[in-house]
Amino acid sequence: xxxxxxxxxxxxxxxxxxxxxxxxxxxxxxxxxxxxxxxxxxxxxxxxxxxxxxxxxxxxxxxxxxxxxxxxxxxxxxxxxxxxxxxxxxxxxxxxxxxxxxxxxxxxxxxxxxxxxxxxxxxxxxxxxxxxxxxxxxxxxxxxxxxxxxxxxxxxxxxxxxxxxxxxxxxxxxxxxxxxxxxxxxxxxxxxxxxxxxxxxxxxxxxxxxxxxxxxxxxxxxxxxxxxxxxxxxxxxxxxxxxxxxxxxxxxxxxxxxxxxxxxxxxxxxxxxxxxxxxxxxxxxxxxxxxxxxxxxxxxxxxxxxxxxxxxxxxxxxxxxxxxxxxxxxxxxxxxxxxxxxxxxxxxxxxxxxxxxxxxxxxxxxxxxxxxxxxxxxxxxxxxxxxxxxxxxxxxxxxxxxxxxxxxxxxxxxxxxxxxxxxxxxxxxxxxxxxxxxxxxxxxxxxxxxxxxxxxxxxxxx
Numbered sequence: 080x081x082x083x084x085x086x087x088x089x090x091x092x093x094x095x096x097x098x099x100x101x102x103x104x105x106x107x108x109x110x111x112x113x114x115x116x117x118x119x120x121x122x123x124x125x126x127x128x129x130x131x132x133x134x135x136x137x138x139x140x141x142x143x144x145x146x147x148x149x150x151x152x153x154x155x156x157x158x159x160x161x162x163x164x165x166x167x168x169x170x171x172x173x174x175x176x177x178x179x180x181x182x183x184x185x186x187x188x189x190x191x192x193x194x195x196x197x198x199x200x201x202x203x204x205x206x207x208x209x210x211x212x213x214x215x216x217x218x219x220x221x222x223x224x225x226x227x228x229x230x231x232x233x234x235x236x237x238x239x240x241x242x243x244x245x246x247x248x249x250x251x252x253x254x255x256x257x258x259x260x261x262x263x264x265x266x267x268x269x270x271x272x273x274x275x276x277x278x279x280x281x282x283x284x285x286x287x288x289x290x291x292x293x294x295x296x297x298x299x300x301x302x303x304x305x306x307x308x309x310x311x312x313x314x315x316x317x318x319x320x321x322x323x324x325x326x327x328x329x330x331x332x333x334x335x336x337x338x339x340x341x342x343x344x345x346x347x348x349x350x351x352x353x354x355x356x357x358x359x360x361x362x363x364x365x366x367x368x369x370x371x372x373x374x375x376x377x378x379x380x381x382x383x384x385x386x387x388x389x390x391x392x393x394x395x396x397x398x399x400x401x402x403x404x405x406x407x408x409x410x411x412x413x414x415x416x417x418x419x420x421x422x423x424x425x426x427x428x429x430x431x432x433x434x435x436x437x438x439x440x441x442x443x444x445x446x447x448x449x450x451x452x453x454x455x456x457x458x459x460x461x462x463x464x465x466x467x468x469x470x471x472x473x474x475x476x477x478x479x480x481x482x483x484x485x486x487x488x489x490x491x492x493x494x495x496x497x498x499x500x501x502x503x504x505x506x507x508x509x510x511x512x513x514x515x516x517x518x519x520x521x522x523x524x525x526x527x528x529x530x531x532x533x534x535x536x537x538x539x540x541x
Contacts, residue, residue, distance in 0.1 A: 090132040090159070095141045098129040102139040116240070117252065131158035134513050134520045136500060144495065147512050147524045148502035152314060152346050152462075153372035156418055156427060157513040163378050166417030170410050179206075179406040186407035189415040193374070193385060196355040196419075199364030201385040205399075206407035210345030210371035211239025213382040214308065216401055217367045218243050220384065221306035221339035223400075224393045229299060231292075231338075232308045233268035235316040238343055247308055250316055251481035266295050268309070269322045272455045272466065273474065281322040289328040301336040306367075311357035314346035315504055318457060318464035326361035333366075339390070340365040345382065349373030350422055350514040353432030353460030360459065366390055373514075375418045381411035422514070431514035434521050435460040439510055442525040452477065452535035463510040465528070470540040476506035477535060486538035493534050499527040 087095050106127050115123060127139030134157055136146050149155065156163060170185055177183050190204040207213045218230055232238065234249035245253055246261035267275040269288040276287035296304060307329060313319050333340040342365035347357035351373055354360060358368070367390060371382030405411075422428055435458065443456040443463055454468035454476075467477040467490070478484035487506060494501045494508070502509040512524060 089130040089137055089141070091130050093130070098137075099139065099141060102127045102129050106139060133157045133159070134516050142498070144498055144500040145512070145520060145524050145527070146500045147494075147510055148500050149461075149511050149513050150377065151372070152351065152502060152509070152511045153377035155350050155373035155431075155514045156376045156421055157515040160376065160418075160421060160515075162421045163376065163414050163417040166413045167378060167410055170413035174409050176405075177409060179402060179404070183407070183409050183412075185409045185413040185416060189407070189412035189419075192416060192419045193370070193383070197368055197385045198356065198359060200388045201364070201368055202388065203386040203391045205384045205386060206403075206412065207371070207382040207384070208380050208403060208405055208408075209239075209382040210343075210369060211241040211244040211382075212403065213345065213369035213371055213384050214238045214244045214247060214341075214343060215241055217341045217369050217384045218247070218306060218308070219401055220367065220386065220390055220393075220399070221341060224390050225305045225337065225339060227303055227305035228262045229264055229304045230262055230306045230308060231264050231266055231295070231299075231304060233313075234265050235268065235270060235319065236310055236313050236343075237315040238308060238310075239345075264295070264299055264304075266292055268313070268319070269325050270317070270319045271322060272319075272457070282324075285322045285324045285328065288322075288325060289332070292329065293332055296332065296336060296338075301338070304336065304338050306339040306341050307333055308341040308343060310343040310345075310347060311361070312347045312352055312459065312462065314462070317466070317504075317507060318462055318509060320457060320459055321361065326358065326363045330363045330365070339367065341367045341369065343369050345369055345371045346373075347462065349418075350428040350431050351460055351462045351511075353428065353435050355428060357459070357462075373418075375411060375414035378414045378418075379408070379411040380405075381408070381415055425515075427514045430516075431460040434516055434518065435463070438518055438521040439463055439525070442522070443510060446525065446529055446532060449529070450532040450536050452532060452539055458510070461510075461512050461514055461516060465508045465510065467506050467508065467535050469538060473540075475540065477538060478506040480505060486535065489538075490531055490535050493531040494527065497527040497531055499524055499531070 128136050130137045135143050193204050194202045232247040236249040238244045238247040245256045246263045249265050269284045271284045278284035342358045344356050348370045366387045368385040375381050447453040447456050452467050454466040469475045478487040491503050
């Protein structure tokens with residue numbers, strides 16, 4: 080989908096000089112007026128983006144960068160996909176907005192397309208504005224369905240920035256927001272590389288992680304627990320693919336104790352792992368699925384909850400006490416319809432699977448063989464993490480948990496200087512290009528990483 084353009088002309092047709100001047104004004108206004116998320120405001124210098132297309136973005140000076148971040152792992156069909164852009168334009172000409180109590184064709188069709196792809200009987204869809212509020216509403220549904228309050232979620236997870244969602248989150252961003260009154264209890268999930276269970280193999284990791292979860296439930300009181308919330312494959316926290324049998328074991332535990340199983344697919348859904356939903360890798364059907372991001376590649380804010388028949392029946396004759404002004408917004412759902420249809424027609428999910436199996440997976444494992452700063456690579460589809468360490472033997476991370484380091488800052492800066500826009504978190508770089516990434520683009524990214532990782536190697540403990 081990417082076109083070749085003159086170095087003096089952006090994909091928009093705008094001259095580079097004109098775009099640079101506009102970019103300078105944009106940056107000045109940003110610094111004067113925009114309050115950025117997750118940031119100390121005086122310590123940031125946000126990159127200006129002038130244009131984007133396919134797997135690439137152009138920064139404020141006109142440099143083209145291969146987007147190996149998919150922004151926040153959401154541009155699954157790449158930037159400026161013409162079918163999705165056209166659908167938004169057509170919907171805007173037809174019906175820009177309508178209140179959620181009225182049926183509209185874009186929302187109805189989006190719900191149908193999503194329900195066709197969810198596992199089991201998750202055939203109802205409640206639309207939200209994004210992933211955090213999808214998780215908020217999924218927890219509310221579970222609490223009302225069960226009449227219980229506590230919710231369990233794992234450490235090393237991310238579920239959003241709103242009140243319940245940030246308390247569900249199992250990373251340091253929760254700490255300043257956590258007053259211990261949210262009803263959330265955290266547990267350790269499987270992560271063999273940094274096992275909390277002293278496991279020596281995946282089977283032990285699965286067995287011990289499930290035993291830990293079961294014991295926690297029995298100690299907390301099974302009749303007090305409404306839901307377990309798990310990212311099917313944790314994303315921001317490190318792309319730790321659950322060990323075999325773990326998700327099935329969680330399903331069995333939930334069934335045993337009458338607990339609602341919520342699968343958070345906000346980042347891992349809609350092709351990211353090479354299947355429509357990451358939970359499909361484990362042959363497990365949750366009670367609720369939360370989604371956002373890839374459902375329409377983030378072109379217009381959209382999220383939602385896919386609901387099983389059993390939980391939907393709870394609200395058949397009992398009002399659900401929740402809603403949003405923009406639930407199922409026509410522009411957002413029209414973008415979802417176009418995205419899902421494009422993914423189907425262009426075999427984008429299959430492309431993500433093939434690129435992961437044939438290019439990214441083998442390529443990243445090859446990097447690990449050559450670079451002693453790589454402790455582990457792991458992932459599925461176009462959803463991979465590169466764990467950088469100062470010492471392979473001790474697994475000392477190149478940046479401490481919950482923070483960065485001069486070494487990691489050097490690596491990230493070198494990526495950008497080399498033409499790669501990475502997704503980085505703590506001591507990891509995530510290789511998460513669009514699901515539309517071509518073989519040539521994936522190899523381009525791997526080649527840049529190969530060069531950059533020499534810097535990480537130089538920071539190994541002596």
